[in-house]
Amino acid sequence: MANERTERAQPVELGQRWKDPAPVVIAISALWLLGLFAALATGHWSGWGEACLAGLVVGTLGFALFLSQRRAARRGDRTAQRGL
Incomplete structure (x- = not known):
């Protein structure tokens, strides 16, 4: 029973279409x-x-800041946010 509590379900990987914030930002703008x-x-x-x-x-x-953080994360900068 202890193993059931410690094991966590893995989240479903989203497709690339759902990860891109650009269409939402463009629509709201x-x-x-x-x-x-x-x-x-x-x-x-x-x-x-x-x-x-x-x-x-x-x-x-805000979107410019997001893009710069994503660019830094893809470059591999140590100070960049991860998971963008």
């Missing part, structure tokens, strides 16, 4: 951009126009 255009077209800049612009900027910075 497109929605932020659409919201920004809608804010500019309707004149609601001070409300949700600024929020849409901030979403685009923060998303771009």
Whole structure:
């Protein structure tokens, strides 16, 4: 019975299609951009126009950081995050 508790099930390996974050980031960025255009077209800049612009900027910075960490991990840098 002790062996049953210590043995862990191995997780199922995901396909490459499910590991790539780029399609999700592109879709969400497109929605932020659409919201920004809608804010500019309707004149609601001070409300949700600024929020849409901030979403685009923060998303771009976050994705750039992710890409640089993944590049460093593939190069084999010691300080890079693993599993990206």
